[in-house]
Amino acid sequence: MWRRIIYHPEVNYALRQTLVLCLPVAIGWLFGNLQQGLLFSLVPACCNIAGLDTPHKRFFKRLIVGGTLFATSSFLIQWLTQHAIPLPAILLAMPLLLGVTGEISPLHARLLPASLIAAIFTLSLIGRMPIWAPPLLYIGGTIWYGFFNWFWFSLWKEQPMRETLSLLYRELADYCDAKYTLLTRLTDPEKALPPLLARQQKAVDLINMCYQQMHMLAANRNNSHKRLTRAFQVALDLQEHISVSLHQPEEVQKLVEQSHAEAVIRWNANLISARLRELADDILYHRLPDRFTMEKPLQALEKISRQHPDNPVGNFCYYHFSRIARVLRTQRPLYPRDLMADRQRRLPLLPALRSYLSIKSAALRTAARFAVMLGIGSTLALSFNIPKPYWILMTIMFVSQNGYSATRVRIQHRALGTFAGLVIAAATLRFEVPETITLSIMLAITLISYLFTRKFYGWSMVGFTVTAVYSLQLLSLNGAQFLLPRLMDTLMGCLIAFAGMIWLWPQWQSGLLRQNAHDALGAYQDALRQLLGDEQAPEKLAWQRVRANQAHNALFNSLNQAMQEPGFNDRYLADMKLWVTHSQFIVEHINAMTILAREHTMLTPTLAERYLQSCEIALQRCQQRLEYDGPGSDTNILEAPENPQEGPITIMERHVKRILSHLSVMHTISSLAWSQRPHHGQWLVRRLRKPE
Template sequence: MGRREDGTGGHTGRLTPPDWLTHGLRPQPAPVPKAAVGRAAVALAAPLAVGLAAGRPEYGALVSMGALSGVIGDTADAYRMRLLNIAVPQFFGAVGVTLGILVYGEGWVAVGALTLVALVSGMISSIGAVASVSGLLLLLNAVVGAGLPMPGPWWKAPLLLSLGGLFVLVLTLLAWPLRARVPEQSAVVATYRSVAELLAAAGTTDYDARRQEVTRSLNTSYDLILARRARDHGRRSPLVQLLAQLNVVIPLVEAAAAAHLYGRASRRPEIAAAVRELADSLEQRRGSAPELVLPEPQGPADRAVNSALRHASAVVHHTGPEPEGMDDRLGAPAALGVRARRAVRNMLLSEPSWRYGLRLALCIGLAQTLVSLVPVTRSYWVALTVTFVLKPDFGSVFSRAVLRALGTAAGLLVAAAVLAAVERGWWDVPVMMVLAALIPAFSVKGYAFQTAAITPVILMLSDILGHQGFHLVLPRLVDSLVGCGIALVAGYLLWPESWHTRIGDRLAQCVEDTARYVVCAFGGLEQAERAQARRRIYRDLSSVRSEFQRALTEPPPTGTRAAAWWPLVVAAERIVDATTAARVRVDHGARPPGPEEVAGIERQLRELADGLRSSEVLVEVRADLPGDDEGVLAPLRQEVRAARAIASPEPRR
């Protein structure tokens, strides 16, 4: 029961490192972003060269420090989102460093100011991805401004830091005129290819993994296109056509669920090959439609696949409805001011945003109080460590603290060699090119690798500003360990939700949403409304899966509990698949279920959700799973029985 889906949750009897540590130290199989590597090398090294040529190396170091923030924040695919991801945080970074400069050397005033900035930073981080980076940069630059002597007057450092971020932005957007729609189109092509693999895996044990990949790909594609569509209201624009081509994937995915239950698509390789051909047509922008030669359907599931594939082919090759008639499933976007006011109101009224803000403020306040009472050279590093470790969207606080300590130690070894062997001056430029190029290359491999790459860069820039040389290394290691300790105690152990998390509540909500989807699938909704409901439930399931995978990296008891409850996450996904498959079969000729059948399944799921909310642990039970049911809902009933048989909630005493 305690084993994970991938089989790594058990014990082998050998003395091995814990899963949460090995997971973080295992490099992720992500390709190296070559363009980002080149941009980082130029963005951080060029300002140093200009500063040296002008006789102001400290100015070049500040511009490079701003460029470092831009490099770290350049994580989006679409150019409009990259513009926001870099430009908006630079404004908050400029505000942060200005506040830091104003309280530099002011003792307890600086402690109070940085604590307040930490509260604001933590709260705005809950708004969204751009706000999260903005909150991070606001606090980081405030800490640096309050801890490092900056060249006067007060406005010079914010200006130089902003120039560095804008330099990265310019380098990033150079290709925008030539590649304006490439990220969105590439995302849609990738979605078609993932659907092809899903259909090829129907009826096999590989289907669940392929379906998760399709969900991630669909989420990415819709996020990219709808973010741009909110600013593009033309009904005949190429973006509308691209969105229509993405929309017609949904019936194919739904049909794949039906095909999986009956194992036919995997025995019809022509289906997956036809979808791959559609992906090639999208990628090469071919307008001609080749004739589709599909196997003769043998039942409702086959008819659903063939029908969805022919419709997708017509839209991809522009032989379907004109863009004016296409449903972009977006509606009129709210005005920017309305969205901003709504986000601020939600932030101010949200308990999680206040709790995280107070959590971060407490840790930053303790860090600044400590370095005010105990003489610490370049004390800003303690608060910087706390800020990075407590970022809410970076993963487990506990594992991040440990991984940051390990990553910092590895980065300090590189920094020690650089500071000892390289004399400050023109040699800094080629060395910085090499070290900066490692940041995006290592960032995609994991948090510890990113920390190891960023550490020597920050130390080099700090040395140019402070001229301490090799003597920076040991204090930075001590400061990092102190910061990690503060984050672990005040940001983790003192908060009950860290080690006593109610994973059952989140899973119960997921099961309840699944029950609602079952009713929605066989209610009186239109097909478009059902498709939207299906997209929402799969997106929510993807979010739940991510939350549980994050919880699995926590130490016991949280990680152990998440591993025990993990099979129910998988079971909920299978229930949604079975519901979708049943709806598809009904749409293509199968006899629809009676209202009492749907109500019975809903009742069983809601009972399971109620039990999960009232339990602390799960205990394994036995249950018979008869397979002789009749009707279109037979597979769905069996999946529900399987979910209820996985575990019976043990009530609280």
């Protein structure tokens, strides 16, 4: 029982965050300096946003960089304010100065908002402390935060990777359930495929997260991570076999009508999904798995495949289920992979600075967006005679996310949570509660809020607002005066952040659909070149398969976000949704062909070269239709040559032919979708990308 409590992801996270915040408060209270303890406990908020609690092979180096940036930002805003530099000017310059961190790596990019929050929080301390005190506070708080997390992760080694792997196994179980529950309902792709696409998207997202964690920890070179590395390779095998599809609904229906195949297939699928959920718990709670076998279900499926040799469905299911069963029984991957350790993009400072100074830099746009929003927020605050508008500026920073949809949801949750928290605080401040009981209640509220914050941000904001009010009450005894002004500040900050995400260099996902679709086709082309080429190294095939899945996943994520954005053509998005569905079919065929290539089920060199030429021509037709603004005939593309192959068609040929048919449909959809495109912004550019 204790394992389920202490190793549960939300409980473990809540305990860690609560202890790192509340221990300084407890120490300050014991030594009679509660105010200093409360101030010291606020520093971990910056460290959380900066991702300094992320396990990393450069953990202490990142702590030094993060603490230095926090202290520098704190000193600069005080020093510049003392020299009568206007606050809007300071907040316009500081994000642009720190924005270069976004070019170094995605993880370094989190230092920008964290450093800005450190500077903004320092505004509330100006005049209450000497100029050197806040920087020392940030340095000491970062050291405490780093030491505590190092100690915590030394007690619970590998726990972050275990949590991600456990989620991945659970998602694969749900995907297997959804796929074979809908076995006889796949005749209508518009209704049956969306839930499968969503499951596949979540699984690939978790695979990407596992890759990132392995890169950050250099897990391939760490003996303590060998068991988890093997579990990850097993998960890649499982995803490879679960995600392939036959895509012959008429054959499925025929086999179901002629036999009891549906019950047998679901029997196998249910056993597999149940075993995957057991393994997810075993990984998370540090348990050794029990023995596993599914001989009887496989024998029943094999019998059906022998009784109906002309129907490919039985043999298809038996082939993939038997390999899934072998992986689950042995707990070893079907073959070793090169997990591409330590290939995360990370630029040195000077090349990152050169890239940052380009007008096309996404990091520069993000920094400029923060600069303008903070400048507007501070200007409005000064016009309303608010000398220290830290709450408005902090709200802007907390609710601003990468995309429109995420920012809108965060704004709604934060505004409603803040309002509810202020109402609760206003009602409870009337009671005269002893300091000891107040601190105990704040401790309980903090723990409960962190239990919900990753899944239910709005509910956690209720608790965090209550603790913020009581912290101010303990610091300066003005909690009641804080209520209405802070609510107005929150609403003002949310409005500024929302306007900034809409009008300040937004990266609308619907505008990125063409580029992501073009990139996905390029990834498919690279995968087919390896599958149908001369060299079929298993390691290279496995990595290229993952890249094709990741490229399609980026496209699918863009489509999902684009369909929630305002002001775009719904007919165009509906056409692109169909395009993405056919793209998913191609990914599943590439997954199946990777399995066949690894087991040396290949084509003759001449036939493989002919099919590869046809696929490349079809892919280039689709790419050029996406790339050029004009009639299809203007692009002068050769048609794919006919294949005069006679005789029985092999499994590999069947997959290639279906890929060609999907590409033909995608080319037609591209031509139709182009007429429905939006007619503004970057859509007015005739070419998708400039020629090299």
